[in-house]
Amino acid sequence: MPRTLPAEPRVSPEVVAAHGLTEEEYAAVRAILQREPTYTELGIFSVMWSEHCSYKSSRVHLKTLPTAGPRILQGPGENAGVVDIGAGLAAVFKIESHNHPSFIEPTQGAATGVGGIIRDIFTMGARPICLLDSLRFGPLTQGKSRYLLGGVVAGIAGYGNAVGVPTVGGEVAFSESYAQNPLVNVLCLGIAAADRLFTARAGGRGNPVIYVGAKTGRDGIHGATMASETFDETSEERRPTVQVGDPFREKLLIEACLELMATGEVVGIQDMGAAGLTCSSCEMASRGGTGIELDLTRVPRREEGMSPYEVMLSESQERMLVVVRRGAEETVRAIFGKWDLDAAVVGTVTDDGMLRVLDGGSVVAEIPANALAEGAPAYRRPAVRPAWLDALQEADLSTLPPPGDWGEALAALLASPAIACKRDIWRQYDHMLYLNTVVLPGSDAVVLRVKGHPGGLALSTDGNGRYCFLDPYVGGMIAVAEAARNVTCGGAEPVALTNCLNFGDPTRPEVMWQFAEVVRGMGDACRALGTPVTGGNVSLYNETLGRPIFPTPIVGMLGLLEDIRHATTQWFKGAGDLVYLLGETRDELGGSEYLKRLHGREEGRPPALDLARERAVQEACRAAIRSGLVRSAHDTSEGGLAVALAECCIPVEGEPIGFSGSLPGALRPEAAFFGESQSRIVVSVRPRQGPALEALARRHGVPCTLLGTTGGPTFTLTAGGATLRAPVEALAEAWRGGFAAAASWGAP
Amino acid sequence: MRFGILVFPGSWSHQDFQYMLGDVMGFEAQVVWHKATGVEGFDCLILPGGFAHGDYLRAGAIARFSPVMPAVIRFAERGGLVLGSCNGFQILCEAGLLPGALLRNASLQYRCQWVHLRVESTATPFTAALAPGRILRMPISHGEGRYHADAETLRRLGGEGRVIFRYCAPDGTQAPEANPNGSAEHIAGICNAQGNVLGLMPHPERAAEGLLGSEDGRLLFDALLARVPG
Numbered sequence: 010m011p012r013t014l015p016a017e018p019r020v021s022p023e024v025v026a027a028h029g030l031t032e033e034e035y036a037a038v039r040a041i042l043q044r045e046p047t048y049t050e051l052g053i054f055s056v057m058w059s060e061h062c063s064y065k066s067s068r069v070h071l072k073t074l075p076t077a078g079p080r081i082l083q084g085p086g087e088n089a090g091v092v093d094i095g096a097g098l099a100a101v102f103k104i105e106s107h108n109h110p111s112f113i114e115p116t117q118g119a120a121t122g123v124g125g126i127i128r129d130i131f132t133m134g135a136r137p138i139c140l141l142d143s144l145r146f147g148p149l150t151q152g153k154s155r156y157l158l159g160g161v162v163a164g165i166a167g168y169g170n171a172v173g174v175p176t177v178g179g180e181v182a183f184s185e186s187y188a189q190n191p192l193v194n195v196l197c198l199g200i201a202a203a204d205r206l207f208t209a210r211a212g213g214r215g216n217p218v219i220y221v222g223a224k225t226g227r228d229g230i231h232g233a234t235m236a237s238e239t240f241d242e243t244s245e246e247r248r249p250t251v252q253v254g255d256p257f258r259e260k261l262l263i264e265a266c267l268e269l270m271a272t273g274e275v276v277g278i279q280d281m282g283a284a285g286l287t288c289s290s291c292e293m294a295s296r297g298g299t300g301i302e303l304d305l306t307r308v309p310r311r312e313e314g315m316s317p318y319e320v321m322l323s324e325s326q327e328r329m330l331v332v333v334r335r336g337a338e339e340t341v342r343a344i345f346g347k348w349d350l351d352a353a354v355v356g357t358v359t360d361d362g363m364l365r366v367l368d369g370g371s372v373v374a375e376i377p378a379n380a381l382a383e384g385a386p387a388y389r390r391p392a393v394r395p396a397w398l399d400a401l402q403e404a405d406l407s408t409l410p411p412p413g414d415w416g417e418a419l420a421a422l423l424a425s426p427a428i429a430c431k432r433d434i435w436r437q438y439d440h441m442l443y444l445n446t447v448v449l450p451g452s453d454a455v456v457l458r459v460k461g462h463p464g465g466l467a468l469s470t471d472g473n474g475r476y477c478f479l480d481p482y483v484g485g486m487i488a489v490a491e492a493a494r495n496v497t498c499g500g501a502e503p504v505a506l507t508n509c510l511n512f513g514d515p516t517r518p519e520v521m522w523q524f525a526e527v528v529r530g531m532g533d534a535c536r537a538l539g540t541p542v543t544g545g546n547v548s549l550y551n552e553t554l555g556r557p558i559f560p561t562p563i564v565g566m567l568g569l570l571e572d573i574r575h576a577t578t579q580w581f582k583g584a585g586d587l588v589y590l591l592g593e594t595r596d597e598l599g600g601s602e603y604l605k606r607l608h609g610r611e612e613g614r615p616p617a618l619d620l621a622r623e624r625a626v627q628e629a630c631r632a633a634i635r636s637g638l639v640r641s642a643h644d645t646s647e648g649g650l651a652v653a654l655a656e657c658c659i660p661v662e663g664e665p666i667g668f669s670g671s672l673p674g675a676l677r678p679e680a681a682f683f684g685e686s687q688s689r690i691v692v693s694v695r696p697r698q699g700p701a702l703e704a705l706a707r708r709h710g711v712p713c714t715l716l717g718t719t720g721g722p723t724f725t726l727t728a729g730g731a732t733l734r735a736p737v738e739a740l741a742e743a744w745r746g747g748f749a750a751a752a753s754w755g756a757p
Numbered sequence: 758m759r760f761g762i763l764v765f766p767g768s769w770s771h772q773d774f775q776y777m778l779g780d781v782m783g784f785e786a787q788v789v790w791h792k793a794t795g796v797e798g799f800d801c802l803i804l805p806g807g808f809a810h811g812d813y814l815r816a817g818a819i820a821r822f823s824p825v826m827p828a829v830i831r832f833a834e835r836g837g838l839v840l841g842s843c844n845g846f847q848i849l850c851e852a853g854l855l856p857g858a859l860l861r862n863a864s865l866q867y868r869c870q871w872v873h874l875r876v877e878s879t880a881t882p883f884t885a886a887l888a889p890g891r892i893l894r895m896p897i898s899h900g901e902g903r904y905h906a907d908a909e910t911l912r913r914l915g916g917e918g919r920v921i922f923r924y925c926a927p928d929g930t931q932a933p934e935a936n937p938n939g940s941a942e943h944i945a946g947i948c949n950a951q952g953n954v955l956g957l958m959p960h961p962e963r964a965a966e967g968l969l970g971s972e973d974g975r976l977l978f979d980a981l982l983a984r985v986p987g
Contacts, residue, residue, distance in 0.1 A: 166867050170900070171808040173769030257767050257811025348766065439869045439898045441963050444773050458968065460776070573968065662871075 017048035017318065017373075024048070028055035034386060041380045049318045049366065050374045053381065056231065056284035056322060057291065060549050063385030066515035067547040070528045078541040080504050082203065088129040088279065090543020092505045093203055094569055096462040101135035101206075102198035104143070104470070104509045104565040106548035110251040111193040115160025119193050120168035120254040124326055126197040127174055128280035131263050132329070134207040134270050135199030138443050139457060140169050142179035142195045143470040143509070143563045147188025149426050149751040154183070157191050158752060165195070166437040171256035172263070176438035177446055178455035179470055182427050184611075186474065189553035194509040194546075196470060196565040200459060207270060209279035209289075210297035211332045211358045216276055218290070218301055218356035219338070221345050222262050222328040224311035228252045229285070229324025258327040258350070265348040266329060272344075274337035281328040287321045287381075289330040290356070291364045295382035297332075300359035304367045309351040317366060317373040332358055392525050393518035401479060404612035406598050409679060415651075416724075416735030418607060420743040422648045422683065423655055425606045429747030432661055433754050447576045451661045453644050454499030454568065456576040465576065467501035467568035473647070474559030476615035479600045481523045481560050483615050485530025487687060490623045491646055492566035493538050497627040498642040498690060500575035500634045501568025503538060508545040508564050513557025515549045523560040524549075531562060537620035538627070540566065575634050579643035581657050581666045584720030586640055587699045588657075588670060592626045592689035593712045594650060596680040602647040603683035616687050622711075623688040629709035630690050636705070638698045645689040651682040651726055651733055653691050654716070655740050658724060665741040670717015671727035681728035693719060758981060760786040761799035763829070763845075765820050770806035770843065770962060777962040778803075782978060791823040801838035801981065802829060804845025806898065806960060816859060816901045817847035826852055838882060838981070839954040843899055846946070846956035855949055855956045856914070857906030859899075863939025867900040871970070872937055872959060874945050875925040878918040881948040881955050886980035892929050893922075893973040895959040897937055902958040904940035904947075914947055922946035922957055 018024060025035050028051055038046055038054050046054065060066060076084035082099055083091035089103035107122025123140060130137045142165055147154035158181075169176045174197065211218065229252035269275060277297060279289045286308070294301040305320045315323075333341055338354055345352035359365070364381060366374040377384070412418040422428055435450040447465060448456035454467040471492040477484030493503035508531065513520040535542060545565075551558045570576060581588075598604055599613020633639045645653035650672065659665045672681050694702050699715065706713030717726075724740055726733045748754075760778050762771045771788055778786040789796060791809075796802060809820035820826070833839050833854055841849040849855045862868055876884055876891045906914070914920050922945040926935040936943045938958070946957030961974030 170867055170869075170898075171767070171811065173767075173807060255811070257808060257813070260767055260769070260808070436870045437867045439867070441869060441896050441898065441960075441969075442769060442773065444776055444963060444966070444969060447968055 020045060020048055020051050025051065028052065029059065030055055034058060037386060041377060041384065047373060049321060050376060052318045052322050053287050053374055053376060056287055057381040058385040062284055062288060064547055065385050066388050066390050066549060067524065068387045069389050070525050073528060074532045074542045075535050076541050078505065081541055081543060082206065085542065085544040088132045088209055090505065090507055091133065091206060092543065092567060094462065097203050098459060098462055099201045099203040099206065100198055100466060100567060101130050101133045101201055102196065102507055102565065102567060103129050103544055104194055104196035104507045104563060105546040106509050106511060107193045107195065108191065108511065108548050108551055111161055112191055114251040115157045116164035117251050117253050119161040119164030121252045121326055122193055122195050123165055123168040124254045124256065124259050125282045126195045127172060127259065128282065128329065130197045130199040131266055132207065132209065132278055132280050133201060134205055135201035136267060137174045137197050137199040138445060140174050140176040140195060140197050141468055141470050141565065142176060143472065144181040145187040145192035145474065145561060146183050147185060148183055151188060154188060155752055161191065161193055162434055162437055168254050168256045170439045172260045173442060175440050175442040175446065177440045177457065178450050178468060181431060181434065184474060184559060186559045189556065190551045190558050192511050192561060194563045196507065198468065207275060207278055209293050210277040211293040211299050211301055212276050212297045214358055214360040216332050216335050216358045217338055217354045218303065218358060219331045219333060219341055219352055220308060220328065220355045221331055221352045222350055223255065223258050223325060224309040224351060225320055225323050225325045226312045227315065227319055227323060230319060230322045252324050252326050254326050261348040261350055262327050262329065265345050265350055269341060269344050272340055274333045274340055276332040276334060278329060278331045281330060283324065285322060285324045291378040291381040293330065293332065294364060294378035300361045300363040300365065300378055301356055302359050302365040302367065303356035306369050307353050307355045309353050317368045321366065390515055390521045391518040392522035394522050395519040401612050402614050406613050409608060411679065412607060415678065415682060415731055415733035419651050419655060419733055419735060420740055422602060422606055422652050423740055424743040424747030425602065426748055426751040427602060428648050428652060430661060430745050431748055433749045447573060448499060448578055452499065452578040453495040454501065456499045456570065458573045463572060464570040465573045467496040467499035467570060468565065469495035470563055470565045471495060472561055472563040474561035475600050475611055477523065477527055477560040477562065479613065479615050481526035482530040483618055485527035485562055486534040486618045486620065487615065488562045488564045489531050489534035489538065489540065490618055490687060491644065492564040493540060494627055494644045494690065496566050496568030497630050498577060498579065498644050499568060500577040501570045502631060503540050503566050503568045505543050506540050506564050506566045507543055508562055510547045511551050511558060511561040511563065512549050513552040520557055527560055527562050534620060538624055577634050577639060577642050579657055580641055580660045581693050581719045582640040584666060585696060586693040586719045587696055588668065588691060588693050588716045588719060589702060590689060590691055590714045590716050591629055591706060591711055593686065594672060594676060594681060594684065594689065595686045596676055597684045597686050598680055601649065601683060601685045603649065603679065616685050618687045625709050625711050626688045626690060629706050629711040630692065632709065633692065633702055633705050638694050638702050639692050640695065641693045643691045645691060646685065649683040649685050654726060655724055657691055658737050659741045659744050665737045666719050667721035667723050667737045668717060668719055669721060669723065669725040672716060673714065676729050678729035678731035682726065682733055758784050759799050760784055760801050760803055761789045761796055762786060762803045762805060763791060763825060764788045765791040765809035765823055767809045767811050768805050768807035770960065773962045774803050774805050777965040778978065781965050782975060789825065791825045793825045794828055796828045796832050801840065802832060804841035804848050806843030806845065809844055809848060816844060817851035820848045821852040830854065833954050836951065836953050840883060841956040842960055843958055846958055847901065849954060849956045854954050855947055856910050857904055859901050860903040860905050861901050862903055868937050869898040870896065870937060872897050873925050873927050873935065874922040874959060875929050877920045877923055880918040881921055881952040883955050883977040883980055884921055887976060890929065892925065893976065894971045895961055895964040895974055897959050899958055902938040904944040906941060911942060917950065919948050920944055921948050921955060
């Protein structure tokens with residue numbers, strides 16, 4: 010026998026404050042309802058109007074980003090963005106954060122992040138075919154950071170491998186600013202028929218609203234609210250707010266939903282992610298211009314005695330809400346029964362615009378759906394340039410003590426966890442399932458073939474928090490430009506992006522200024538490079554004990570290859586090839602990995618970015634790849650030219666190939682070797698193709714410098730009167746072994 | 758040659774096998790739901806990779822009770838060809854069609870990577886056309902692939918030529934670093950006494966196209982063409 014529920018608590022000012030609503034917001038709630046809310050209604054408003062669900066601090070800035078383009082089938086506003094890739098197919102993709110849960114409970118936090126983003130993709134009617142993860146941790150010299158890294162990687166592996174969506178790429182970086190607030194951003198991409206896309210809209214009065222998937226428990230209540238607060242010493246006590254994922258159930262849910270979608274009976278479908286049943290129901294009604302009436306007694310549960318408040322706010326995983334045509338209820342039950350999943354009619358679509366929640370006979374909540382989904386206040390919060398920024402930017406970098414040996418400096422950079430080979434991470438992920446991975450993890454971009462399509466897709470995630478910390482506008486531009494450059498190096502044309510914006514507390518004017526500047530920079534770069542934003546996620550309040558993270562936009566760039574034979578990797582292909590640099594090297598050491606790793610300084614101005622030059626360099630590189638000239642192409646980024654060249658020499662497995670050459674010009678050696686000037690790509694060509702590449706670069710108005718030749722047992726680079734020389738085997742050992750050594754992971 | 762590819766809830770390599778056997782190699786290849794009670798009309802059954810029933814309890818431990826398994830066992834006992842790859846190998850061991858067990862990798866981590874295999878025996882139709890000692894390159898992708906059996910079983914498997922593949926270095930030598938999961942005697946694949954049931958941890962279906970880096974996986978099925986007419 011279910012026990013009798015206790016009466017709902019009274020809504021007092023203290024209860025309102027505990028739900029994170031301000032006095033003004035509470036007044037707005039009363040104005041909408043024209044009465045005091047019930048306790049359940051207060052809970053519903055608090056999650057829907059949380060920063061996480063409502064984007065109330067970020068919306069005014071996000072609106073400035075370009076979102077339209079000839080290939081864009083769906084921009085922001087649905088569960089994921091959709092890009093027309095030709096051949097009747099569409100790429101559905103999105104990136105999302107799970108930072109807060111991953112700090113409190115790394116394995117389950119990361120695992121449920123994977124589960125959530127996968128649901129966003131198949132909700133649109135696409136079969137998820139890959140994941141990429143972008144991670145940020147504190148220095149690996151700290152035990153806590155190693156613990157979080159191990160837990161997060163285990164969570165992604167455990168969920169992604171079992172659910173059967175290969176994790177094909179991503180990146181990871183380390184900085185003190187993430188020590189108490191790691192970032193876990195996961196991108197998922199799926200493929201759908203371009204004319205068979207689904208949306209999260211409740212339509213057709215009287216149509217049944219069906220709950221499918223796992224049962225509801227008390228896990229994750231107020232997860233969205235938690236993700237909208239900063240952390241303090243007591244944060245670890247919130248482990249119970251982190252949900253536990255079941256990848257097996259999610260796999261069944263994918264198959265059952267795709268099977269149901271194929272029947273043509275689905276009107277609208279949405280996953281229950283943050284704010285669970287509340288968010289899915291009111292958003293579907295709001296988008297559909299309809300209402301939804303739910304009867305909570307019909308919701309499948311795995312715990313007894315749950316209150317309406319708890320059922321509405323639960324974030325139990327692996328659940329979806331589906332609206333189907335009236336009369337299709339049996340079809341739904343049959344398909345979900347085959348997969349041993351629950352399917353229960355929990356409500357109906359109405360035409361009164363209300364989210365009405367019944368518990369047995371009584372109404373426990375009745376709120377205009379649109380007011381919940383779209384009616385949250387939008388804030389243009391004060392934004393102030395930090396007073397400390399000038400001193401950081403103006404730091405004198407003109408006289409740095411040179412390292413004793415340039416070759417050893419290069420080896421140290423190659424072994425640094427930010428740059429070293431991440432094989433020890435990605436080999437824990439299945440990255441080959443579905444037979445699509447043409448360029449495996451480790452190169453600039455992962456390249457996937459698409460069956461039934463002559464070409465393929467390239468994907469890269471990027472975002473340098475240190476650059477954004479030192480100059481958020483330039484850092485925002487570079488995040489977009491570098492991600493685009495990476496897919497260009499893979500042989501693809503960048504066509505659209507998804508983004509995850511990770512910042513601190515938006516009520517701090519300095520943080521808000523960083524946010525606005527990063528978004529402004531990203532918008533300018535998107536317009537210049539022709540890559541609209543198709544959606545993404547904003548994660549604010551990433552700070553613990555008042556210390557915000559580096560402002561960290563993560564850009565997930567999608568590139569399109571018209572011919573899969575254009576797929577290109579960063580590695581030299583043999584001895585005797587000519588190595589060229591497209592682009593120009595300037596004296597720019599600010600914000601570099603060299604400065605951090607060898608001098609312990611995170612200062613200066615990040616490298617400048619000329620968007621016209623960036624575009625020209627990328628176009629030249631793509632033209633060279635398409636004309637068959639290019640044997641390898643590699644973006645120069647963290648660690649500069651010397652690191653980029655060394656990475657070209659060292660494949661993940663097999664024999665490294667040496668290099669010998671020089672960078673002409675009068676730059677000081679540290680800037681030439683390790684400066685991170687933007688808009689540069691290292692390419693190798695067969696000896697007889699040199700003139701053709703030079704002519705092509707000239708036509709594109711792009712500087713093209715012959716650096717040297719591949720081959721031999723040594724890596725030699727001369728610049729600024731100094732010579733960097735090291736046995737390529739020693740560099741390979743540094744690059745391949747650096748990460749495991751730093752993470753204290755065993756070798757086998 | 759008709760292939761039936763079993764699908765358990767939680768399987769995921771069945772699509773890849775269907776693509777390889779059907780689209781790439783031109784065989785007839787059909788999926789078979791785990792609740793099927795008969796497997797008539799097939800020349801060869803494939804148990805694919807994945808996490809059947811979530812691999813809860815232990816990899817393959819629940820799948821052996823799936824309704825289709827008695828039919829699979831009868832099919833094997835009558836001499837039908839059965840190949841289990843990855844999770845399929847685990848299920849064959851749990852079902853008693855192959856001896857031994859697959860334990861958690863020695864690294865305690867999942868491993869997805871290319872490996873080299875040395876063909877040790879031609880005692881099964883899948884390798885009958887291959888020269889012993891030939892080196893094949895294929896991917897693995899598993900968390901529980903460390904082959905284990907008692908000393909007597911290992912002796913018998915070796916003596917009867919039933920160890921079909923061992924992990925090796927690119928040059929064919931056996932080295933600890935070429936054994937990706939710590940398997941006993943570097944064992945990557947074994948067959949039953951009759952030779953018609955083969956289990957291996959690597960994924961031959963992932964090595965069927967040059968575009969993906971190797972075509973060696975096709976060799977196991979090319980060999981069957983010569984054997985079974987039609």
